[in-house]
Amino acid sequence: MNNLLIYKYFLWVMSYQEISDDFWDLVAPLLERFKRRKPGGSKPLEFRVLLNGIFYLLKTGCQWAFLPSFYGSKSTLHEHFQRWASAGIFAEMFRLGAARYEELQGFKWDWQSMDGSLVQAPTRQSTSLSEEGVGRNPTDRGKSGSKIHLLTDQEGMPCGVALAGANVHDSRLVTATVEGLALSAPKIKPMEERPHLCLDKAYDMKRVEIEVLNHGYTPHIRRIGEEKQHVTQDSHPARRWVVERTFAWLKGFRAIRTRYTCRGANYLALLHLACTLVLTRRLEAIA
Structure with a gap:
């Protein structure tokens, strides 16, 4: 196995450690209505792979064009991100993450x-x-x-x-x-x-x-x-x-x-995604 294949395998392994199973189970129902209903054309990428690509961009700050190819093409990723952001999906993720945190841990x-x-x-x-x-x-x-x-x-x-x-x-x-x-x-x-x-x-x-x-x-x-005052008992x-x-x-x-x-x-959609990850990761840390 040459160095390029090793590098791609490393990226592939790391990519699927980005979005946890718990996080995916929480947000997957929100994306059901965006699934392709008509047959034909090339096989669509799984939404979990696309969401992992969006997370990769969120974490690294890279440009869409420099996302690893196994997440899909730049145009496919950006198109799905735009659709989900316009539909308020990331804001809904934040609400679901907050509701889950309130239920299991409590604000x-x-x-x-x-x-x-x-x-x-x-x-x-x-x-x-x-x-x-x-x-x-x-x-x-x-x-x-x-x-x-x-x-x-x-x-x-x-x-x-x-x-x-x-x-x-x-x-x-x-x-x-x-x-x-x-x-x-x-x-x-x-x-x-x-x-x-x-x-x-x-x-x-x-x-x-x-x-x-x-x-x-x-x-x-x-x-x-x-x-600045010193903290007292009162x-x-x-x-x-x-x-x-x-x-x-x-x-x-x-x-x-x-x-x-x-x-x-x-940008606000990325903020909502980041806040959701903060909440869900805290739950995973204390589980």
Whole structure:
């Protein structure tokens, strides 16, 4: 066996370790309606192989043209990804993953964290930058960028995600992120039993505090100029760091770390897939 065959065999073995059986069993029913119904033509690739190819791109950040050939042709993979993304399949995967996590492990809703993270977006410019979630990054000399805005539970498990241009302030994305929850938190009406939402200094505005209260949270906002306090028995420890750790998990997927997709819906689909993988892998780790 020559080196090329060994290399291809290695890639083939590694590829089928990407999507676990549990993950596939969870999402496979969503793809049933996309199966070919009419006979004829070449034999279609299995959807699990195509999803593995999309995962390979998500993990490595490579271009569609450089995906290993055993995943199928570039045009086939990209066509299926576009169809699934347009139909909201990846958002539904996120919802299913969140429902499975809630059933088997349970989100810790009492203390939640929210924050935004900037990513470079060296994509082609269009006339509808705001619609595609692209804007000039004020912290990177005005270069093109996007912002991921994330809501997590007490343990950093992703609950909701929103996409915007890098020029959109974090304080403007609270409602969009809450509305993007994959799974609604339990309804708690009494004021003293409301879940807590931890936010950093970027959200230190009266309108944000009112907005958070209107969404049923007790806000915990780090005030501008406020000195860091030592945690005492009577104080609540800050839990903002968990969302930063979740951003690190998401940016372990190279297609998330730098945005090369032109369409905002496609990048958001990759975000939903990454969040689903974070949830399902946590379940697999504790099983």
